[in-house]
Amino acid sequence: MPSLETAMPSAAWTCPFCPLMCEAEPGTSLACPRLDARSAALPVVTPLPDDVLDQRLVQAVAWLRASRQPVFGGLGTDVAGARALQALADPCGAVVDGGVAMAQPLRAQQDRGSFSVTLAEARERADLIVLVGSWPMQRAPRLRERLSGGPFGEPAWVALGAPQAGAVDGIERIEAPDLFRALSTLAALLDQRRLPAGVPQAWRTLATRLAAARYAVLVFEPGPLGPQAGLLIERINTLVTLLNRQGRAASLSIGAGQGLGTVQQVLAWRTGLPLQSRRGPLGREHDPLTLDGLRQVHEGSADLLLWVSAYGEAMPPSRPGLRRIVLGAADQVHLSLQPDTLFFPVGTPGLDHGGHLHRTDGVVVLPLFASRRSAAPAVATVLTALLERLMS
Numbered sequence: 001m002p003s004l005e006t007a008m009p010s011a012a013w014t015c016p017f018c019p020l021m022c023e024a025e026p027g028t029s030l031a032c033p034r035l036d037a038r039s040a041a042l043p044v045v046t047p048l049p050d051d052v053l054d055q056r057l058v059q060a061v062a063w064l065r066a067s068r069q070p071v072f073g074g075l076g077t078d079v080a081g082a083r084a085l086q087a088l089a090d091p092c093g094a095v096v097d098g099g100v101a102m103a104q105p106l107r108a109q110q111d112r113g114s115f116s117v118t119l120a121e122a123r124e125r126a127d128l129i130v131l132v133g134s135w136p137m138q139r140a141p142r143l144r145e146r147l148s149g150g151p152f153g154e155p156a157w158v159a160l161g162a163p164q165a166g167a168v169d170g171i172e173r174i175e176a177p178d179l180f181r182a183l184s185t186l187a188a189l190l191d192q193r194r195l196p197a198g199v200p201q202a203w204r205t206l207a208t209r210l211a212a213a214r215y216a217v218l219v220f221e222p223g224p225l226g227p228q229a230g231l232l233i234e235r236i237n238t239l240v241t242l243l244n245r246q247g248r249a250a251s252l253s254i255g256a257g258q259g260l261g262t263v264q265q266v267l268a269w270r271t272g273l274p275l276q277s278r279r280g281p282l283g284r285e286h287d288p289l290t291l292d293g294l295r296q297v298h299e300g301s302a303d304l305l306l307w308v309s310a311y312g313e314a315m316p317p318s319r320p321g322l323r324r325i326v327l328g329a330a331d332q333v334h335l336s337l338q339p340d341t342l343f344f345p346v347g348t349p350g351l352d353h354g355g356h357l358h359r360t361d362g363v364v365v366l367p368l369f370a371s372r373r374s375a376a377p378a379v380a381t382v383l384t385a386l387l388e389r390l391m392s
């Protein structure tokens with residue numbers, strides 16, 4: 001199999017472990033608890049012996065051929081892995097699904113459109129940052145650092161509807177037990193509509209601050225917003241649209257990390273369709289409701305799951321009788337002991353080999369560099385081997 005290992009230049013290193021993709025300057029290292037934890041959780045994996053690898057590839061291809069409806073999920077991989085995933089999904093008619101983190105913002109965007117912002121533009125221009133519904137620093141610890149230090153000084157930070165647990169020093173927290181109502185009320189206030197009495201003063205003050213901001217950025221994480229996140233994201237997009245009538249505002253989703261956004265981008269440029277699509281009997285299809293692959297897995301209408309998780313953590317769903325092909329990182333090796341599961345250990349892009357990933361803001365793609373010696377195969381290598389055998 002071809003090696004995708006890339007030598008790390010003396011220049012920089014890019015962290016692949018959350019949607020922010022922080023870059024270390026030459027000769028420096030990043031101080032981040034998540035980076036430390038994920039690096040420690042992912043020791044170098046030992047590649048499978050050739051004969052075992054061969055047996056598993058043969059079995060996996062037999063499962064792919066026999067499947068009536070496979071689903072490809074997890075999607076923890078880099079650009080090369082995403083290309084190989086799409087190439088394999090096509091002949092299998094597989095649904096490619098990235099779950100809530102990708103599907104919900106996409107649905108809101110498809111319905112009503114959105115104004116989004118890059119991390120750099122937010123740092124350079126934002127004077128008010130509103131965290132909506134969660135504390136993203138719990139999953140992206142350097143977020144505050146990444147959005148601070150622009151030419152206009154430190155932006156003001158507010159958290160609307162974020163839980164009490166995990167509150168961050170210096171960030172004002174505004175209660176919103178019903179987040180949808182809070183966002184709708186803010187929109188009504190900005191639209192200068194008459195409202196019944198009883199609107200909390202903190203919401204009125206926030207609406208005033210949003211209207212007065214030079215550049216407001218509304219930050220959200222799709223995952224913690226729950227299965228109906230699309231409704232809340234649509235409200236966020238409405239708020240941003242209202243603010244852009246007079247001033248400047250944008251939303252920033254922190255959720256498309258560790259390959260999810262990358263697979264979305266690769267699918268879009270290679271097939272013209274986003275996630276939750278497949279090449280079916282009638283050609284290419286995209287339907288976020290019927291092609292909800294993870295629902296199909298849970299309900300039983302999908303009979304095979306191919307799960308890609310080169311960054312670890314994300315465990316594949318299971319169901320009695322469900323066949324699973326798992327390309328996983330070092331912290332998932334135990335899955336090889338589970339029934340109806342074929343496990344292929346793979347290396348992590350950015351640790352074991354080089355590659356490229358899209359950052360959470362989508363338009364920015366950054367290079368990854370290996371930071372240690374490893375013989376673990378890349379996701380693209382294993383998927384390409386499966387495709388070659390499937391087509392032979």
Ligand code: SF4
Binds near residue numbers: 018021032139143
């Ligand atoms: S904030 Fe995210 S990208 Fe930055 S160093 Fe920490 S884990 Fe890595």
